[in-house]
Amino acid sequence: MARSKSRDKKQKKTLASKADKFDCYQQSVQSPDHEVEFFEQAYRDAFKRKPYTLREDFCGTFAVCCEWVSSNPKRTAVGVDLCAETLQWGRDNNLAQLTEKQQQRIRLLNQDVRKRNRPQVDILAAQNFSFWIFKTRSEVIDYFRIARSNLQANGIMIMDMMGGSECYEEDRVDKRTIKKGKKGFKYHWDQARFNPVTADVTFYIHFKFSDGSKMNRAFEYHWRFWTIPEIREMLNEAGFSECHVYWEQEDEDGEDTGEWERSEDAPSNPSWVNYIVAIK
Ligand SMILES: C[S@@+](CC[C@H](N)C(=O)[O-])C[C@H]1O[C@@H](n2cnc3c(N)ncnc32)[C@H](O)[C@@H]1O
Numbered sequence: 217m218a219r220s221k222s223r224d225k226k227q228k229k230t231l232a233s234k235a236d237k238f239d240c241y242q243q244s245v246q247s248p249d250h251e252v253e254f255f256e257q258a259y260r261d262a263f264k265r266k267p268y269t270l271r272e273d274f275c276g277t278f279a280v281c282c283e284w285v286s287s288n289p290k291r292t293a294v295g296v297d298l299c300a301e302t303l304q305w306g307r308d309n310n311l312a313q314l315t316e317k318q319q320q321r322i323r324l325l326n327q328d329v330r331k332r333n334r335p336q337v338d339i340l341a342a343q344n345f346s347f348w349i350f351k352t353r354s355e356v357i358d359y360f361r362i363a364r365s366n367l368q369a370n371g372i373m374i375m376d377m378m379g380g381s382e383c384y385e386e387d388r389v390d391k392r393t394i395k396k397g398k399k400g401f402k403y404h405w406d407q408a409r410f411n412p413v414t415a416d417v418t419f420y421i422h423f424k425f426s427d428g429s430k431m432n433r434a435f436e437y438h439w440r441f442w443t444i445p446e447i448r449e450m451l452n453e454a455g456f457s458e459c460h461v462y463w464e465q466e467d468e469d470g471e472d473t474g475e476w477e478r479s480e481d482a483p484s485n486p487s488w489v490n491y492i493v494a495i496k
Contacts, residue, residue: 230429235401237434238277238305240423244394244403245344248283254476255284255339255374258462258493261478263370267338271296271366273329274346277306278322282314285321292321294337296329330359336368342375348439351416353450356442360454364496371496373456377444380487384410384441391424401425415441447492456494463490 259267268291270284275295284293297303303324311319325333329342340363350356363373382388390405402424409418421435444461451459463479464472476491 231399231401231425231427232423232429232431235423235425235431237423237431238302238309240394240401240403240431241421241435242277242279244392244421244423246279248279250474251280251341251343252283252287254462254491255341257476258374258460258491259339259372261460262372262493262495268292269335269337269339269368270294271333271337271340273340273342273363274344275306275324276302277310278303278324279306279310280341280343281322282306282310282318285318286314289317292323294323294325294333296325296327296331296333298326298328300326330362332362332365336366336371338368338371340367340371340373342373345376345378345437345439347375348437348442351414351440353446356447357450357454360451360456360494364455364494367496369496373451373494373496375447375492375494376489377442377447377492378487378489379443380485382486383407384412386410398426410441417441444490444492451492451494456496458495460493460495461490462493464488 270293272278272280272295275281275297278295281293281295285291303326347359350359386409388407392403394401394403404422406420406422408420417439419437420433423431423434448459460478462476463482465475465477467473
């Protein structure tokens with residue numbers, strides 16, 4: 217029996233069903249080249265020399281490790297993540313893009329970040345707010361103590377933080393076009409829930425495609441919304457000797473410049489992202 221046209225139409229796959237969530241994530245959220253540039257600056261500020269060894273905790277598809285080993289032939293990286301599926305996607309799609317020599321300078325550990333490993337490294341990075349998964353002071357301090365022990369004597373830990381009044385608005389969805397045109401897509405950051413009593417938050421990432429289809433809740437996060445002073449106090453308790461907040465500088469028109477400077481005072485922008493750098 218001949219199939220009706222409307223049935224054919226129904227069976228046509230949507231762009232959302234064909235899309236790869238990790239690829240969309242990397243295009244929307246990550247800028248590994250900027251991260252590596254910042255890591256170099258932060259390390260130079262602390263020790264006046266180039267860093268060579270990196271540990272990327274919560275590495276996911278370890279795009280930053282790949283950028284790190286590509287940036288210098290002496291550099292090595294260790295990526296640590298609990299999720300075997302995510303690490304495998306990184307092997308198939310990110311690692312596979314590197315030369316054999318570069319690949320050999322990356323080690324992947326499918327384990328909890330709260331584990332001591334050797335050799336110790338120059339820089340330990342925990343990006344995209346991932347350590348907010350630890351919801352109590354004792355869990356965070358425990359993680360920071362272990363992270364500190366994974367650093368060599370002249371080592372730094374780098375984290376990013378977000379905040380500002382808009383971040384506490386429930387059901388707020390920030391939308392960005394990542395790619396224009398027929399094959400394009402939009403990134404939606406959905407602040408679904410903020411509980412002011414516990415500071416527990418639920419965030420989702422959705423992707424919306426040019427045919428109107430949507431990949432709903434491609435990623436979801438259930439975190440504690442920590443503040444900068446809380447993190448600095450906990451870094452101090454975990455034994456770090458210094459802790460610096462790097463704030464992105466603005467030009468005369470209030471536009472971000474891409475320049476990061478140590479700051480003890482900053483404007484109360486409605487939405488900000490910054491780095492915290494702790495020195496062992
Ligand atoms: C928000 S993603 C961050 C991915 C990547 N670092 C980035 O910057 O986009 C969080 C990652 O942390 C991993 N993860 C969560 N808890 C972990 C733990 N205790 N130990 C190791 N990895 C963990 C998850 O599997 C996930 O890949």
